[in-house]
Amino acid sequence: MTGNSALKMDANIVVLGTDNVGKSALAVRFLTRRFIGEYGDIGKLISSVGYYLTVYSALPQQDPSSGSPTREKRLQWAGGFVLVYSICDRASFNTVTRLTQSIKAAKDYLGLEKVPITIVGNKRDLHHRRTVLSEEGRLLALASDCQFYEVSAAENYHGVLMVFHGLVKRVREFRLIAAKKPGGIKGIVKSMSAVFARRRTDSL
Numbered sequence: 001m002t003g004n005s006a007l008k009m010d011a012n013i014v015v016l017g018t019d020n021v022g023k024s025a026l027a028v029r030f031l032t033r034r035f036i037g038e039y040g041d042i043g044k045l046i047s048s049v050g051y052y053l054t055v056y057s058a059l060p061q062q063d064p065s066s067g068s069p070t071r072e073k074r075l076q077w078a079g080g081f082v083l084v085y086s087i088c089d090r091a092s093f094n095t096v097t098r099l100t101q102s103i104k105a106a107k108d109y110l111g112l113e114k115v116p117i118t119i120v121g122n123k124r125d126l127h128h129r130r131t132v133l134s135e136e137g138r139l140l141a142l143a144s145d146c147q148f149y150e151v152s153a154a155e156n157y158h159g160v161l162m163v164f165h166g167l168v169k170r171v172r173e174f175r176l177i178a179a180k181k182p183g184g185i186k187g188i189v190k191s192m193s194a195v196f197a198r199r200r201t202d203s204l
C-alpha cells in the first residue's frame, strides 16, 4: 500500500506548526517523494487534489472556551495531528509544546475522543545549526504521550514515510479503543459510513 492510499482510506491528518518549519515540505515529500525547495500556498493545493491531508500554519486559539465553529470542526475532523518544529528554531519547538497542551485541552473541553499526536523535529540535515536537542523532543513526546521523530524532509523520504504511516496506524488503534468503550459501536458505524461514502465519491 502506498502512503497516499493509506491516508485516503483511513485518516484525516492535520499538519501544524509555525511558519517555515517545513510543514509543506513534509507533506509534499510524503505524497510525491520529492523535495522541491519552495512551496508557496501548497496547503490549499494539497486539499484541493483531494487527499485527506491538510497543512495549516494557523494555530488553534489558546483558550478552549473561546472556540470558534471553524476550530471545533477542525478538531472534530482531525483523526491525528503532526506537530512540526525545526531543530534550528527554538521558538517553533516552544510552539509545539503549547500546541500539544492546547489540542488536548480543547478536545477535553469539547468532549471529543482523544487523538494521536506525532511530534516532528524537521531539518535534521542542518544539525550544525541545531538549537533544540533530540532529547528535548523525545522528552516532550514522552511527557505528553505523543510519538516523536527527527527527520529531514530535504534529504530523506523514508523518515517522512515513517511519520505518516506510524500516525495512521495509531489512528486505527485509537478508533478501536474508542469503539470498545460503552456506546462505542456508534464510532464504528460512523467510521464505516465514512469509508463507504468516500468509496462512493471516489468511484464517481
Ligand SMILES: Nc1nc2c(ncn2[C@@H]2O[C@H](COP(=O)(O)OP(=O)(O)OP(=O)(O)O)[C@@H](O)[C@H]2O)c(=O)[nH]1
Binding pocket: 017, 018, 019, 020, 021, 022, 023, 024, 025, 026, 036, 037, 038, 039, 040, 056, 057, 122, 123, 124, 125, 126, 151, 152, 153, 154, 155
Ligand atoms: N535544509 C532543510 N530545509 C528545509 C527542510 N524542510 C523544509 N525546508 C526549507 O524550509 C523552508 C520552509 O519550508 P516550507 O515547507 O514552506 O515550510 P512551512 O512550514 O510549510 O512554511 P509556511 O508556508 O510559512 O507555513 C523552505 O525554504 C524549504 O525548502 C529540511 O528538512 N531541511
